[in-house]
Amino acid sequence: MRITSFTIFNQVTRSLQENLRKMGIYSDRLTSGKRINKPSDDVSGMSNAMDYKVNLNEIEQYKRNINDALGQLEFTDTIMSSVFVQIDAAMGLTTQASNGVMTPEGRASIAVEVSNLRDEVIRLSQTTFKGRYIFSGYKTDTMPFDDSFAYQGNSGEINVLIDRDSTMAVNIPGDEAFSVGGETIMEILDNLTAALEDTSSDPVTIRDTISAFLTQLDNAIDQISNVRANVGAKIKRLEDQQSSLDDRNLSYNTLLSNAQDTDIADTVSEIAKIQVALESLRASGSKVISQSLLDYLR
Amino acid sequence: MSLFGLFDIGKSAIFASQTALNVVSNNIANVNTPGYSRQEVVLEIANPLEVRGDFLGRGVKTADIRRHYDKFLHLQIIGQNQSFGRSYSLDKGLSRIEQVFNEARNLGLLNSLDAFFNQWQEVATNPEGEVQRATLLQKAQTLTQTAKQMESSIVGILEDINGEIENIVTDINSLTSQISDLNNKVLQLESGLGMEKASYIRDQRDKLLNDLAGLTDYSWYEDSNGAVNIMVGGKSLVTEKQSYDLSTSVDSGGEVAVTYNGGEITSFFTKGELGGLLDVRDDIQENSLISLRRLIASIVSQTNTLHNAGYGLDSSTGNDFFGALQISTEDDSSGAYISSAVVSDAASVTLDEYDINFTDASTYDVVNHETGDAVLSGQTYSAGGTISFEGIDVVIDGSPAAGDSFFISPLSGAIANFDVDLTDADLEKIAASDSDTAIAGVANGVNALQMYDLYHDSYDALSGATFEGYYRGIVSNVGVMSKAAMDSLTFDDNMLFELQKKRDELTGVSLDEEAANLIRYQRAFEAGARILTMTDDLLETIINL
Numbered sequence: 001m002r003i004t005s006f007t008i009f010n011q012v013t014r015s016l017q018e019n020l021r022k023m024g025i026y027s028d029r030l031t032s033g034k035r036i037n038k039p040s041d042d043v044s045g046m047s048n049a050m051d052y053k054v055n056l057n058e059i060e061q062y063k064r065n066i067n068d069a070l071g072q073l074e075f076t077d078t079i080m081s082s083v084f085v086q087i088d089a090a091m092g093l094t095t096q097a098s099n100g101v102m103t104p105e106g107r108a109s110i111a112v113e114v115s116n117l118r119d120e121v122i123r124l125s126q127t128t129f130k131g132r133y134i135f136s137g138y139k140t141d142t143m144p145f146d147d148s149f150a151y152q153g154n155s156g157e158i159n160v161l162i163d164r165d166s167t168m169a170v171n172i173p174g175d176e177a178f179s180v181g182g183e184t185i186m187e188i189l190d191n192l193t194a195a196l197e198d199t200s201s202d203p204v205t206i207r208d209t210i211s212a213f214l215t216q217l218d219n220a221i222d223q224i225s226n227v228r229a230n231v232g233a234k235i236k237r238l239e240d241q242q243s244s245l246d247d248r249n250l251s252y253n254t255l256l257s258n259a260q261d262t263d264i265a266d267t268v269s270e271i272a273k274i275q276v277a278l279e280s281l282r283a284s285g286s287k288v289i290s291q292s293l294l295d296y297l298r
Numbered sequence: 299m300s301l302f303g304l305f306d307i308g309k310s311a312i313f314a315s316q317t318a319l320n321v322v323s324n325n326i327a328n329v330n331t332p333g334y335s336r337q338e339v340v341l342e343i344a345n346p347l348e349v350r351g352d353f354l355g356r357g358v359k360t361a362d363i364r365r366h367y368d369k370f371l372h373l374q375i376i377g378q379n380q381s382f383g384r385s386y387s388l389d390k391g392l393s394r395i396e397q398v399f400n401e402a403r404n405l406g407l408l409n410s411l412d413a414f415f416n417q418w419q420e421v422a423t424n425p426e427g428e429v430q431r432a433t434l435l436q437k438a439q440t441l442t443q444t445a446k447q448m449e450s451s452i453v454g455i456l457e458d459i460n461g462e463i464e465n466i467v468t469d470i471n472s473l474t475s476q477i478s479d480l481n482n483k484v485l486q487l488e489s490g491l492g493m494e495k496a497s498y499i500r501d502q503r504d505k506l507l508n509d510l511a512g513l514t515d516y517s518w519y520e521d522s523n524g525a526v527n528i529m530v531g532g533k534s535l536v537t538e539k540q541s542y543d544l545s546t547s548v549d550s551g552g553e554v555a556v557t558y559n560g561g562e563i564t565s566f567f568t569k570g571e572l573g574g575l576l577d578v579r580d581d582i583q584e585n586s587l588i589s590l591r592r593l594i595a596s597i598v599s600q601t602n603t604l605h606n607a608g609y610g611l612d613s614s615t616g617n618d619f620f621g622a623l624q625i626s627t628e629d630d631s632s633g634a635y636i637s638s639a640v641v642s643d644a645a646s647v648t649l650d651e652y653d654i655n656f657t658d659a660s661t662y663d664v665v666n667h668e669t670g671d672a673v674l675s676g677q678t679y680s681a682g683g684t685i686s687f688e689g690i691d692v693v694i695d696g697s698p699a700a701g702d703s704f705f706i707s708p709l710s711g712a713i714a715n716f717d718v719d720l721t722d723a724d725l726e727k728i729a730a731s732d733s734d735t736a737i738a739g740v741a742n743g744v745n746a747l748q749m750y751d752l753y754h755d756s757y758d759a760l761s762g763a764t765f766e767g768y769y770r771g772i773v774s775n776v777g778v779m780s781k782a783a784m785d786s787l788t789f790d791d792n793m794l795f796e797l798q799k800k801r802d803e804l805t806g807v808s809l810d811e812e813a814a815n816l817i818r819y820q821r822a823f824e825a826g827a828r829i830l831t832m833t834d835d836l837l838e839t840i841i842n843l
Binding site: 001002003004005006007010011014032034036037038039040041043044046047049050051053054057058061064065068069130132136137138139140141142153154156158159160161164167170171260292293294297 | 397399402412413743770780808809814
């Protein structure tokens with residue numbers, strides 16, 4: 001094989017180019033922190049990374065939904081526990097009022113207290129969360145109960161996605177939360193107030209009428225407890241779902257990192273290797289190219 | 299045998315060495331000239347003289363100045379240059395397209411697509427929330443802008459490619475005209491000197507042939523007179539002293555075609571930069587651009603269909619979310635034209651493109667542009683009558699003739715018309731509810747949830763893929779094509795390097811070798827001169843006897 005000046009020169013410059021090109025690729029990986037800097041670097045890795053990103057965004061969205069839902073459900077629970085307190089108080093007052101020795105004046109003052117409790121329950125039912133009535137079903141811009149305690153909302157359940165194919169209702173319609181045996185709690189308290197204010201009937205009838213409310217109030221307490229249990233169960237499920245999403249978030253992040261991130265140690269050692277190659281190429285190349293028979297002809 | 303004969307021998311030695319030194323010096327001078335073939339002096343004994351039954355040499359003479367050249371290698375290099383040119387163009391074009399879809403750098407559609415559909419969940423959770431609705435519109439606008447930017451980048455690249463095709467055709471014309479000029483010189487010189495004598499012109503011409511090979515594929519042969527003849531697709535570009543120009547024509551879509559003598563010959567170019575550019579243009583158009591448009595068209599039609607079915611906070615229904623899909627058309631007819639083309643039934647539109655072809659003045663077929671399958675066949679034409687197929691209504695007016703063709707596409711303008719139809723004043727019109735909100739209540743976000751579900755549904759128009767899956771397919775496809783182009787560029791580059799090394803082995807100048815020759819002929823020259831002085835001394839001796 002005949003070696004010409006061109007051959008040597010080309011060989012040296014080409015090897016230099018090749019190594020510099022590799023150097024460019026690896027330092028790109030180092031500065032961007034990514035192993036894949038364009039789709040052709042690793043087509044399937046890129047495709048996987050895109051899939052992981054979509055899943056991560058989705059999980060992020062579900063987590064936001066769950067946070068919203070948790071806020072509303074925890075708020076609902078607080079409201080329901082306040083309602084519970086009112087009914088419990090009404091229960092105590094009713095027991096007191098059904099006592100045989102209670103005077104009409106005493107009943108009248110209890111009636112005032114009970115009517116206050118009734119108003120408090122009405123106020124609680126009208127609670128808004130972020131400006132929306134929470135007990136009106138879909139009709140979040142409508143007060144749930146009118147002056148005669150009739151339900152104005154509907155039974156719509158506002159669903160949020162907590163996973164790809166899984167939704168959860170974040171509201172409890174007022175006709176479910178405040179209904180006991182076909183009557184609303186406010187109605188019961190209102191009727192109770194009327195019974196306490198009754199002065200015309202004979203004392204025994206009044207006492208019997210008031211005693212009968214004890215059963216109704218007891219049922220109301222059961223109902224509120226059921227609603228709270230239901231809300232509690234939802235909160236528990238959301239919290240479980242949240243931690244499961246956190247786990248998935250972590251594993252997708254790991255997968256994403258494996259798919260696209262630079263292995264720093266590996267890259268740095270590759271760069272060191274290329275540097276060695278480049279240095280020796282430069283050293284040997286400069287000698288080989290500059291050497292000529294002409295140097296020895298004087 | 300006279301003493302004067304020594305003068306002749308000495309003189310021939312000096313002349314021969316001088317010629318050799320000339321050749322060596324020329325080799326040295328051209329050590330870095332591309333395409334230069336090393337030359338060598340071939341010496342031979344000058345007519346020997348018979349003296350008393352023996353032959354005495356009469357000095358030396360230069361028999362030939364030989365050019366080191368291998369025709370087979372040259373052929374191989376031309377072929378390899380053609381492959382290399384093609385790979386070079388493919389790699390250049392596809393690596394640019396790859397940047398448009400570079401999801402690794404978060405350039406591309408995925409983020410905005412994701413954000414748009416996820417925002418529907420926010421709307422579902424807070425159906426009466428103004429902020430959520432306004433954000434939804436913003437995210438929709440980001441999506442439309444991103445798609446438009448991507449399309450304009452792709453279209454920009456296609457325009458560059460078309461411009462480059464025109465430039466390359468100009469370069470090809472310039473090269474073929476230079477080659478024909480050199481042919482002329484070769485013919486003139488070699489008719490006096492003999493075959494393969496015009497070596498430096500041949501070197502120049504070989505270099506031009508290589509340059510031409512980098513631009514286009516061609517077939518060629520050297521005729522018996524030493525002229526090179528070049529053909530592409532059976533059309534002559536160079537015949538001896540004459541060269542024929544290629545030209546370009548631009549169609550209504552801005553696509554450049556290569557023509558020869560008025561006839562289109564674009565499809566004959568498969569190699570060289572020109573072949574590569576034509577190929578990469580098709581790849582980009584059919585794989586990236588159309589697919590992206592199809593994806594957007596599909597998003598528009600699915601979103602609008604569902605949005606039309608839902609109800610806004612103001613109880614309005616039947617509103618489009620994005621601007622409705624429009625039909626683009628192209629006429630290829632002198633007597634007739636499409637006067638209207640609209641979507642008549644959005645749900646039936648398959649997102650295919652069609653051709654309406656006239657077999658005679660009153661009969662037409664409608665065929666699927668991509669598959670060639672007949673949609674309608676043998677229909678009778680009446681001017682101004684509505685032609686309906688697969689959810690599209692087209693009206694053609696005028697008098698068509700046999701061979702007339704009309705192109706119908708719901709895709710061409712899909713991204714150009716991709717706009718959010720609702721404005722910030724229309725926030726209430728966003729149809730989050732699946733029934734009238736006056737009855738159902740404002741917090742019915744059922745339709746918004748279904749909107750989000752669109753993101754996970756698969757569609758026939760997208761070959762059974764989801765929006766995101768289809769888009770990932772486009773990105774992967776770009777990646778695969780770009781990777782393949784890069785690999786073949788590396789391969790062709792290595793092949794070319796090896797071939798050039800082989801060529802160099804034979805025809806390249808080695809400075810060491812030439813330096814040795816320099817000394818060799820210098821010494822021969824000195825010795826020749828010595829013969830002259832010695833002969834002079836001898837004569838003087840005789841004269842002084």
